[in-house]
Amino acid sequence: MTNVWEYDDFIFKGDELKGMTKKGKDKVKVEGYTDMIIPATTPDGLPVKRIGENAFYRRKLTTVVIPETVESIGYDAFGVCSLVEVVIPDSVKKIEGFAFYRNKLEKVKFSNSLVSIAPSAFALNNLAEINLPETLELIDTSAFYKNDLEEVKIPKSVKKINMYAFNKNNIFEVEIPSSVEFLHERAFEPTTIIKRD
Incomplete structure (x- = not known):
């Protein structure tokens, strides 16, 4: 895949990629480029550490490559796009x-x-399986609301699972490790069998 994206397609502020310029937006809208390769550095040579709020909201992206420099992905950064697969570095x-x-x-x-x-980060997708890392501490409200999950393994690092985190999936049974200090009574379906170790 050749990279059609250039620095002047994006808006930067410090080490944050804030969004797209008119030129960048037109590449998506007019030219139909929906495979996004996010630059690893800013024009000033800083590593891109954050993808800002709404940066690619409703941009119809079908694929995205997130560089190994990014430490946080902002609110609604890729909300309402058409991504099928994503690798979070x-x-x-x-x-x-x-x-x-x-x-x-x-x-x-x-x-x-x-x-x-954070809340609703992966809500309304088609995820049938997920492999959560052993560093994760918080699965917030509606994080995986309405996906196609049939099972989920909660890592021992998790401390809190909030309301509707896994609601509207097809999880029959789940094991909750003793590390979880707070499990909202509505984190799963009422019919999900919850086992505490």
Whole structure:
């Protein structure tokens, strides 16, 4: 895949990629480029550490390459796109609210240093399986609301699972490790069998 993206397709502020310029937006809208390769450095040579709020919201992206420099993905950064698969590099520690909300995700490779998944980050997708990293501490409200999950393994690092985190999936049974200090009574379906170790 050749990289059609240039620095002047994006808006940068410090080490954050804030969004797209008119030129960048036109590449998507007019020319139909929906395979996004996010630059690893800013024009000033700083590593891109953050993808900002709404950076690619409703940009119809079908694929995205996130560089190994990014540490946080902002609110609604890729909300309402058409992503089917995403690899979240190991540099990412935080995925903010609605970051990948309402896409077509079937496959996500999570960062191995991910600490928190904020509200509705992966809600309304088509995920049938997920492999959560052993660094994750927080699965917030509606994080995986309405996907196609039939089972999920909660890592022993998780401390809190909030309301509707796994609601509207098909999870029959789940084991909750003793490390989980807070499990909202509505984190899963009322019919999901919850086993505490």
